[in-house]
Amino acid sequence: MVKICCIGAGYVGGPTMAVIALKCPSIEVAVVDISVTRINAWNSDQLPIYEPGLDDVVKECRGRNLFFSTDVEKHVQEADIVFVSVNTPTKTQGLGAGKAADLTYWESAARMIADVSKSDKIVVEKSTVPVKTAEAIEKILTHNSKGIKYQILSNPEFLAEGTAIQDLFNPDRVLIGGRETPEGQKAVKALKDVYAHWVPEDRILTTNLWSAELSKLAANAFLAQRISSVNAMSALCEATGADVTQVSYSVGKDSRIGPKFLNASVGFGGSCFQKDILNLVYICECNGLPEVAEYWKQVIKINDYQKSRFVNRLVSSMFNTVSNKKIAILGFAFKKDTGDTRETPAIDVCQGLLGDKARLSIYDPQVTQDQIQRDLTMNKFDWDHPAHLQPMSPTTVKQVSVVWDAYEATKDAHGICILTEWDEFRSLDFQRIYDNMQKPAFVFDGRNVVNVEKLREIGFIVYSIGKPIDAWLKDMPAVA
Ligand code: NAD
Numbered sequence: 210m211v212k213i214c215c216i217g218a219g220y221v222g223g224p225t226m227a228v229i230a231l232k233c234p235s236i237e238v239a240v241v242d243i244s245v246t247r248i249n250a251w252n253s254d255q256l257p258i259y260e261p262g263l264d265d266v267v268k269e270c271r272g273r274n275l276f277f278s279t280d281v282e283k284h285v286q287e288a289d290i291v292f293v294s295v296n297t298p299t300k301t302q303g304l305g306a307g308k309a310a311d312l313t314y315w316e317s318a319a320r321m322i323a324d325v326s327k328s329d330k331i332v333v334e335k336s337t338v339p340v341k342t343a344e345a346i347e348k349i350l351t352h353n354s355k356g357i358k359y360q361i362l363s364n365p366e367f368l369a370e371g372t373a374i375q376d377l378f379n380p381d382r383v384l385i386g387g388r389e390t391p392e393g394q395k396a397v398k399a400l401k402d403v404y405a406h407w408v409p410e411d412r413i414l415t416t417n418l419w420s421a422e423l424s425k426l427a428a429n430a431f432l433a434q435r436i437s438s439v440n441a442m443s444a445l446c447e448a449t450g451a452d453v454t455q456v457s458y459s460v461g462k463d464s465r466i467g468p469k470f471l472n473a474s475v476g477f478g479g480s481c482f483q484k485d486i487l488n489l490v491y492i493c494e495c496n497g498l499p500e501v502a503e504y505w506k507q508v509i510k511i512n513d514y515q516k517s518r519f520v521n522r523l524v525s526s527m528f529n530t531v532s533n534k535k536i537a538i539l540g541f542a543f544k545k546d547t548g549d550t551r552e553t554p555a556i557d558v559c560q561g562l563l564g565d566k567a568r569l570s571i572y573d574p575q576v577t578q579d580q581i582q583r584d585l586t587m588n589k590f591d592w593d594h595p596a597h598l599q600p601m602s603p604t605t606v607k608q609v610s611v612v613w614d615a616y617e618a619t620k621d622a623h624g625i626c627i628l629t630e631w632d633e634f635r636s637l638d639f640q641r642i643y644d645n646m647q648k649p650a651f652v653f654d655g656r657n658v659v660n661v662e663k664l665r666e667i668g669f670i671v672y673s674i675g676k677p678i679d680a681w682l683k684d685m686p687a688v689a
């Protein structure tokens with residue numbers, strides 16, 4: 210029986226390994242992590258991450274050929290294939306701070322593999338890493354090898370949160386990069402055989418190591434670039450009276466462009482896009498390509514601009530002050546169908562409003578009060594560095610409340626911000642909400658989920674990203 214061990218039981222390691230175990234009953238899969246809390250949760254009925262369909266997959270395989278454990282060394286030692294799926298956040302200190310990938314977790318996993326291994330292993334990069342990381346890992350492993358042979362593969366993960374199980378069941382492609390030597394190609398084949406249990410062969414792409422590593426960064430950069438492009442258009446739409454949903458529909462009808470990933474929003478979030486683009490920018494700079502670095506930086510700049518534009522629009526519409534006004538925040542996760550808040554645009558919007566002394570009442574169906582409080586007190590990039598967490602200041606505690614119902618959040622509010630596109634926000638009883646709000650009642654829709662005309666008929670003043678501007682808002686001072 211082939212034995213797989215995955216180091217890192219996070220958003221990627223957990224679901225990916227659960228699907229491998231489901232589709233390959235003849236393979237034993239152990240997912241290991243240094244976090245006892247996380248492993249305990251994987252072994253309980255309350256999994257540590259919310260992902261549609263995940264519970265069923267885990268229930269079917271856990272205890273059969275899928276195991277979650279904190280005994281990292283034992284499982285690494287026994288495995289034939291070791292996936293490394295640890296976090297690779299942005300560095301917060303030292304050389305490349307604010308841009309480069311922090312490979313501390315990666316390196317410690319690699320050193321541990323070298324320390325405990327007693328048999329040959331295929332080591333698979335599952336985490337998103339800078340190009341050439343495989344070479345560094347190879348050096349760590351071979352310099353400490355005690356005669357053991359290692360083959361390093363790059364097998365980046367393309368799943369998106371909220372649709373992880375669907376994406377893993379039916380991937381557009383699986384990418385495997387390896388050394389172009391007979392041993393390297395043998396390792397590529399071994400991993401290909403795992404995926405071939407359920408992925409059609411023509412969707413399993415094999416490349417050299419560096420192409421696989423770079424393809425992951427490139428794919429995320431291209432995706433994020435589309436969002437920044439449509440968000441840049443949304444600002445122009447508001448200035449000219451065009452409607453961004455009509456523009457993106459028309460643009461996306463061109464088969465060369467395609468319709469996906471053209472939804473204007475308050476900005477993209479999530480643990481990957483910003484981190485991976487910053488990493489790409491850093492690699493370009495290190496390779497003497499400042500123009501290329503500058504090009505990709507713009508994707509992040511437009512994203513930051515979109516978030517601050519949203520806050521500015523809100524404050525200027527409400528007579529240039531939100532001081533002591535109650536603002537309901539509907540949605541805090543970075544997208545629907547996940548409880549993940551890493552780099553969610555809601556953090557920047559809420560911090561902007563708190564800076565203007567607003568009182569926030571926040572509702573998200575999947576995000577806990579603790580998480581929201583942690584997010585609102587954290588410095589940029591600190592979400593992956595738990596040691597840096599600080600308690601919420603007493604003033605912020607007074608300004609923020611977290612509630613479990615959209616109607617409660619909006620009661621007596623002056624304005625509503627929709628920051629995540631949860632389906633339930635589309636079918637809220639907005640007449641009831643309007644009746645219970647302060648007047649004039651404002652809605653700022655950062656996800657284009659509400660029916661603008663219907664809300665205006667009820668009496669709301671509505672701002673929806675990239676849509677023709679309400680007469681009221683036109684009279685307010687211009688936003689930067
Ligand atoms: P995560 O933070 O959810 O999980 C990483 C886990 O690794 C944590 O539970 C941590 O405790 C554990 N860990 C760290 N060092 C360890 C060690 N030495 N030994 C054992 N466990 C260790 O991160 P994630 O979202 O799963 O992302 C993992 C990687 O996959 C990152 O490189 C990320 O960029 C990439 N990725 C993420 C997504 C996504 O949607 N989240 C998608 C594609 C790729």
Ligand code: UDX
Pocket residue numbers: 366367368369370371429432436469470471472473474475476477478479480481482543544545
């Ligand atoms: C992304 C990539 O899609 C995935 O392939 C990679 O493996 C990890 O990073 P993820 O961050 O989970 O996945 O979600 P994604 O669906 O890409 O959304 C990222 C952000 O972009 C979210 O905040 C989302 O709301 C936003 N978005 C997405 C838009 O604003 N408009 C769109 O049209 C699409």
